[in-house]
Amino acid sequence: MDYLEELEQTSIYILREAYANFKNLAMLWSVGKDSTVLLWLARKAFLGHVPFPLVHIDTNFKIPEMIEYRDHLALEWGLNMVYGENREALESKQTYPDGAVDRITCCSLLKTQALRQTLDASGPRYRLNHETRSYEPDTNSEAYTGVIVGARADEEGSRSKERYFSPRDRQNEWDVGDQPPEFWNQFKTDFAPGTHVRIHPLLDWTELNIWEYIKSESIPTVSLYYNQGEGTRYRSLGCSPCTEPIKSDAHNVDEIIEELANGKLSNIAERSGRAQDAEDGGGLESLRRGGYM
Numbered sequence: 630m631d632y633l634e635e636l637e638q639t640s641i642y643i644l645r646e647a648y649a650n651f652k653n654l655a656m657l658w659s660v661g662k663d664s665t666v667l668l669w670l671a672r673k674a675f676l677g678h679v680p681f682p683l684v685h686i687d688t689n690f691k692i693p694e695m696i697e698y699r700d701h702l703a704l705e706w707g708l709n710m711v712y713g714e715n716r717e718a719l720e721s722k723q724t725y726p727d728g729a730v731d732r733i734t735c736c737s738l739l740k741t742q743a744l745r746q747t748l749d750a751s752g753p754r755y756r757l758n759h760e761t762r763s764y765e766p767d768t769n770s771e772a773y774t775g776v777i778v779g780a781r782a783d784e785e786g787s788r789s790k791e792r793y794f795s796p797r798d799r800q801n802e803w804d805v806g807d808q809p810p811e812f813w814n815q816f817k818t819d820f821a822p823g824t825h826v827r828i829h830p831l832l833d834w835t836e837l838n839i840w841e842y843i844k845s846e847s848i849p850t851v852s853l854y855y856n857q858g859e860g861t862r863y864r865s866l867g868c869s870p871c872t873e874p875i876k877s878d879a880h881n882v883d884e885i886i887e888e889l890a891n892g893k894l895s896n897i898a899e900r901s902g903r904a905q906d907a908e909d910g911g912g913l914e915s916l917r918r919g920g921y922m
Contacts, residue, residue: 640830641674650818651775658683664779685712688739690868710757713747797825
């Protein structure tokens, strides 16, 4: 068994443990490379069927190709696709591009608050109707008590403090100092009532592992990750006003793997194009303690 197979088997084990132990389970799908690999693994774990909803938090400022890709795959793969948004903040223009708030506040409202409202069903949720190929209000009022997330420990500092099964309180807030020990593949899955749990099957994967797996499995990814002829590509995807591409000549998966394997990007942080990271003095930890993804 090679290292990719070992990573794959561990992730599939975590996914199956999550499904066996949490009643109202969902998976976050940002449509980025990591969460799409996670989605692929879920399809493998459950023989081509994903037995829980895929949740996307739509800030209404995502790069259009991301939404097109999301809906195309959701229809092609028959996914139970749900999206949530902070409609109140959007309607009152409490958003960074409109100048009413700064980037960090915008992230807090359109991502963190929207995620909380979507998970606990206190805000609007919309579900894809495969017959009409459109989204309709979701009538399911149950909260999601467990959510699977494609976080990797190597991506940025605060994620390295996560566990495979990481508890949050009733408000989805994260106490970094109160995480269960995980030794010898023994995972705590029994939590007190009211605990919200984030599950991280990709925790030990690296960016290079992700792209090597994408190559080995021929996983479809958003075209934004590749140089389209302008000498740049996106390394990390987010909202269009706060996400910038990096200089890169990589036109395909093989060339991205070569960049990473040869250290061509070693002096550039993976999320260097995400402006909110630079503005958050806690390196995203302050946002993530409050429930950020």
